[in-house]
Amino acid sequence: MVLKRIGILGSLALLPAFAQGSAHRQHGLIRDFHDHGDGTSTSTNWSGYAVTETSFTSAIGSWTVPTANCSGVSEDEYASFWVGIDGYSSSTVEQTGTDSDCVGTGPVYYAWYEFYPHPSINIGSVPVSPGNQMSASVTYNGSEFTITITNETTGKSYTKSSTVSGAKRSSAEWIAEAPCCTSGGGILPLADFGTVFFGPDYTGVSGTNEATDSSNSGSIGTFPSADIEEIDKVGSSSSPQTSTCGSLTSYGTILGTSFSCTWAP
Numbered sequence: 001m002v003l004k005r006i007g008i009l010g011s012l013a014l015l016p017a018f019a020q021g022s023a024h025r026q027h028g029l030i031r032d033f034h035d036h037g038d039g040t041s042t043s044t045n046w047s048g049y050a051v052t053e054t055s056f057t058s059a060i061g062s063w064t065v066p067t068a069n070c071s072g073v074s075e076d077e078y079a080s081f082w083v084g085i086d087g088y089s090s091s092t093v094e095q096t097g098t099d100s101d102c103v104g105t106g107p108v109y110y111a112w113y114e115f116y117p118h119p120s121i122n123i124g125s126v127p128v129s130p131g132n133q134m135s136a137s138v139t140y141n142g143s144e145f146t147i148t149i150t151n152e153t154t155g156k157s158y159t160k161s162s163t164v165s166g167a168k169r170s171s172a173e174w175i176a177e178a179p180c181c182t183s184g185g186g187i188l189p190l191a192d193f194g195t196v197f198f199g200p201d202y203t204g205v206s207g208t209n210e211a212t213d214s215s216n217s218g219s220i221g222t223f224p225s226a227d228i229e230e231i232d233k234v235g236s237s238s239s240p241q242t243s244t245c246g247s248l249t250s251y252g253t254i255l256g257t258s259f260s261c262t263w264a265p
Contacts, residue, residue: 025179025188026120027080027095027112029087032236040230045187047233047243047261048175048198050088051223055214059085059172060137062152062199062208063098065109067130069192070102077102077191077241079263080112080177081198083136085145088171088229092116092164095173096136096147098128102191113147115162120179123149126156133203140169152205172211174198174220175231176261178239186238192263199258200251209257221248221256228256241265 032044061083068079082097096113109128114120126149128134133152138145145164150157178190199209210219220228233243242264248256 025078026116026181027082027093027114027177027179028116029091029093030231031187035229039225039228040232042232042234044234044236044239045178045180046173046175046231047177047245048173048231049220049245049248049259050171050173050175050229050231051211051220052088052171052227052229053213053216053223054170056085056140056169056172056211058137058139058210058212059083059174060135060208060210061174062133062135062203062205064197064203065098065128065130065132065134066100066193066196068100068102068107068109069194070105070107073102073191075189076104077189078179079191079193080175080179081196082173082175082177083138084173084175085138085140085169086167086171087116088173090168090170092167094138094145094147094164094167096138096149098134098149100130100191100193111149111151111158113149113158113160115145115164123158126151126158127154133205135203135205135208152203169213172213174209174259176233176243176245178233178241182238184238187236189239190233190241190243190263192241192265195260195262197258197260199249200254201249201258202260206251219251219254219257221250
């Protein structure tokens, strides 16, 4: 095993990835970030889109749960898909999403939330299967954050609120991530998810892939171009796989709502 256990809840950290309770992997801040100065950037754990401004109060997203291809996999691999606030240029992340992982001999799918740096918590009451349409939001009411994740295919939903010390609310994100951590603290191998599709152009869930901050409210593409960052995951020694994302597409007359990211070995 290459996983680093997060022993916050004792024996719960040893439960399978799909069980309710503290997970044995953690999502987190963008790692090894490199800005190319043209609206694109790379990191060793994130791919997707971020918008940067001040005082974000909401981030809303949707995606289709991709199938994890676990054929020939010799070690556990993980792929996380989420919407959140913070983590791009700050030390906290408020987020919720799903995983399509390869654990043991086959694929595992589950929903989760995380108020980083606290551990990731799996949500057993919202079962997840490949092809399910998911929607999720993170909102801030002036004192605490609330995450809501809904399986639009089954109707199951979950909500959780928490205060987060030090949250700057300086970014909103829609991300495919290779989570943490190997025994040395590195990024975990990224599971082969094929292509993941974010936004209403693919999911049909209107009003998603949108955010609100102190001066803007709307889809990703309605934010000032200088504040929109397309992120691709590059390989690292512990997570050599990559994920490359495409340009934003529109949903009807709503500009810049949707995109896809594609895995590569």
